[in-house]
Amino acid sequence: MVRSVSAVPAAYPRRLRPIRKWIVHASLVGVALGLAAGWGRAESGSNFDVKNYTIDAQLLTSQHLITATARIDLIPRIDLTALNFELHSNLRVEKVTDPSGQDVTFKRDGLNLSIALLNPLSAGKLSSITVKYGGLLNSADGSPVEGIKVAYIGADGTYLLYPGRWFPVNGYGVNRFAATMNITVPSDEVVIASGKAAVPEREPGQVTYSYVFDKESFPGTVIAGHYAAQPATAIGADIALYLKPDHESLAPSYGDTAAKILGFYSDIFGPLPNSHLAIVEIADDTVGGYTAPGLVALAPRAITNPVNYKLLAHEISHLWWRCLVSPATPNDAFLDEGLAEYSKALYVQQAAGDAAFEDLMRATAVGALTHEEVAPIAQAGQLHEFTPEYESIVFDKGAMVFHMLRWVIGDDAFHQTLKLLAEQYAWKSVSTDQFQRLAEKASKQELTFFFAQWVNSTGVPQFKRTWAVYRLQKGYQVVGKMQQDLDIFRMPVEVRVVCQGSRPVTERIDMVGTTSDFTIDTRTKPLRVLVDPASQILKFDDQTKYQVEMARADQLREQQAYLDAIKQYQDVLQINSNSSLAHYRLGDIHFMLRNYNAAMEEFRRGLDGDLNPKWIEVWSHLKLGEIFDVTGQRDRALNEYQRALQTNDNTQGALDEANRYIQKPYKPGSQ
Ligand SMILES: [Zn+2]
Structure with missing residues (x-):
């Protein structure tokens, strides 16, 4: 699964964030630990394993409504009189019946569905219960994943992702299961799910799609909408694309890239038992990507030209690492x-x-x-x-x-x-x-x-090294010592000696504990000694420290925790006072908070800094122009817009914006 995307002009985001911003303060991390629904609960240990679901669901998409019956086949690990599931809190349970068909009592509490059985289910014996339920899935309210819609029904496109717990889920992400999904939708819609598809059964006004996934995995995702399948042309790959009209022209390039990725992984991990893959475009108001067996769902913002192959590669690998x-x-x-x-x-x-x-x-x-x-x-x-x-x-x-x-x-x-x-x-x-x-x-x-x-502990080394050079009869000898603070540290560490006029000499030194000595002979004069030059080891050094502090500040800004973000960017400037990016970000926050003098000062300092990345120049002039416009100084604003144009850098449409404000002054909210 991938999440994120951030706004302009950000350093290029690696993943797709949900459109909605995180409203979680870093200072609340402690509170978030263990309390939230999600993996945490699953671990509290279920006493049974679901083996198979048979779900009959009717989706009234124009009304955002589902009515469903789920037969759940399960094996208790001990004799059981109670079963606990997770079910989307917007879904109301109507009725639960035990293996003999008798009604049993149940209780809902938020995400939880607790079922009390009159007759105990025996340990080790396959039993079935049936849950009849339904409700409205039309917003992120009540979502099992706070702030992110992962289950939605609508005529504009339905996505019922497994994390949405749109059916009673046991041991989220852990309990593997098989599933038969019989999904009825209005007759002009198509349903895509994991497994073998039967011929759709048509009735007046509606159509039922059936998918059977008979291996234990996570076939709990269903997508429906107005799709026309576009078969990929890549030879030897069984890939179907379900893209929306705006992106249909990208189907061939997505099909080709997906085929290459599947081929590469099949070579190194071993082939998948079933190579059919559906790539389906869902909506922008959810996660960037999600993978179920034989099915990769992508948000429109994740579908790009040229192909965002990194994101696609992440998702496709889940066919092995999760589904298999x-x-x-x-x-x-x-x-x-x-x-x-x-x-x-x-x-x-x-x-x-x-x-x-x-x-x-x-x-x-x-x-x-x-x-x-x-x-x-x-x-x-x-x-x-x-x-x-x-x-x-x-x-x-x-x-x-x-x-x-x-x-x-x-x-x-x-x-x-x-x-x-x-x-x-x-x-x-x-x-x-x-x-x-x-x-x-x-x-x-x-x-x-x-x-x-x-894996079992935290802690990251920070290497220091000292060294001396000795003349040998033929060449030189570097005698040195590496140090770091972690007592239990044990790793092979690469040490590279950069020499005058010849290739560097690299050796692998086994480091155990806090210090390690090394001796490396070179032919020509040693100039520098580098520890772990190829970044094989997760470590702190001056460069990463700066980037880490910056990343923390950016996260606070994205979470809209502006006062914390201001503090954090100031910490970044303690490490590197020349950072144009930190000044620019501070300027942007002050501008948003309407602290125009402070904003102006930061944008100006940013222009005097390292100008890395380059777009800071054009955007700082643009922002200065906006400040002058907002504060009624049109001539000074025009001057800044002209300077923006002189950079000739149209990153994120900066020049277009400058031209627009030359025509017509900037007003807050006019973007
Ligand atoms: Zn993932």
């Missing part, structure tokens, strides 16, 4: 989202080369460091699934764990580990311990040290 193999508990979630992020990076390395891969991993490291200290990866179950903290720890640090594992055990053993994972755990869940054993088997190395420091 999934985390055993919420605490193992990095095996899903973290591995999806790293799979994306592997595809980027193959499709765009090493430099693009290294850029991506640097950005991933910054993302990981932004909230690294909040919780170890192994306690992801304590975090709310859709928060910046979750993204930092599970997605980004998770991806870094796979990156570092590859560095520690080598490319061959790493790829072997992923192959074994897809092969031995197909249609099953896997725990972090089981994954560790696969990596140990593939690499023939004991890896407790690795998982202990990177």
Whole structure:
């Protein structure tokens, strides 16, 4: 799943944020921990496993209404007299019947549905209960994912994503299940879901689509709307695209790219048991992307020309990492989202080369460091699934764990580990311990040290080094010492000596504990010594520190926590007072808060700074012009707009805007 997209003129966002802004203060992180619905609850331990759902649902899309009956086949782990599910709080339960068809009592409390049984269900024995329910799904109100619509019914397009709990869900993200979905919609609509499709049954005014997914996975997503399928042309791939009219022309390029990504992953992870893939465009008011078995749903803002292949690669990898193999508990979630992020990076390395891969991993490291200290990866179950903290720890640090594992055990053993994972755990869940054993088997190395420091605890090294050079008979010798503060640290660390007039000499030094000595011989005169130059290890250094503080400030700004954001940008300026970006952001916030003098001062300082990125110049002049217009100084405003035009930089339409305000003064809210 991917979330985000941010506004102009932002540094390019890596993921798609939901349109609605986060209204969560960083200072409230402690409150968010463990309280929110999401992974946290699932872990509280269910006493039963759902094996199969048979859902008959009628969608009255023009009225945003669902009426449904779900037969739930389950196996209790102990004798049970009560069952607890999660169900979208807008859905009303009408009736629940036990295996003998008798009505039983139930209680709703927000997201929870508790069912009390008169006759106990026996441990180990397959039983079925039936839940009849229905209701209105027309807004984000009552959403199981706070502030994000993940279940919506409408004539403009229906999306019922599994996170929307639009049917009674047990062990969210953990309990794998099979499903038969019989979905009835108005006769001009099409339904797309996971599994084998039957021929639609037509009746006057309506049509019923049936999908059977008979393996245990997460086939809980249904999409409906006015679609015409566009088969992809790529040879050998079974891909159908369901794009909306505005994007129909992009179907061939999306089909081709998806086929390439599927081919690449099939080579390195092993082929999927069923290669059919539907790529379906949903709406902009939800997550950027979501993947169910055989089905990738994308928001319109995620469908771009040229193809946003990174996002597509992340989503398609979920066909392996979630649909085929999934985390055993919420605490193992990095095996899903973290591995999806790293799979994306592997595809980027193959499709765009090493430099693009290294850029991506640097950005991933910054993302990981932004909230690294909040919780170890192994306690992801304590975090709310859709928060910046979750993204930092599970997605980004998770991806870094796979990156570092590859560095520690080598490319061959790493790829072997992923192959074994897809092969031995197909249609099953896997725990972090089981994954560790696969990596140990593939690499023939004991890896407790690795998982202990990177998965089970927090903490990131910051390396210092000292060195001296000695003349040898032939050439030179560098004798040095590396230091960092983490006591339990143990990793191979690359040390590179840059030499005069010849290629650098690189050695892999096994570092255990806080200090390690190294001796490296060179032919020509050593100039510099670099520790971990290729960023194999998640670490803090001056550059990442600046980027991390900046990323934290940007998050606060996106959450509209402006006073906290101002403080945080000032912290960024403590590290780098020359940062035009921090000044620009401060100017922008002050402008929004109508502190025009403060805003003007920041925009001016930004123009005197490092002008990185370049668009700051044009946008600062534009903003200064706007301030002059707002404060009734038209001549000075025109002067700034002219200076904006002189930059000749039309990033995010800056020049168009300058021309517009030259014609007609800027007024607040006139954009
Ligand atoms: Zn994902």
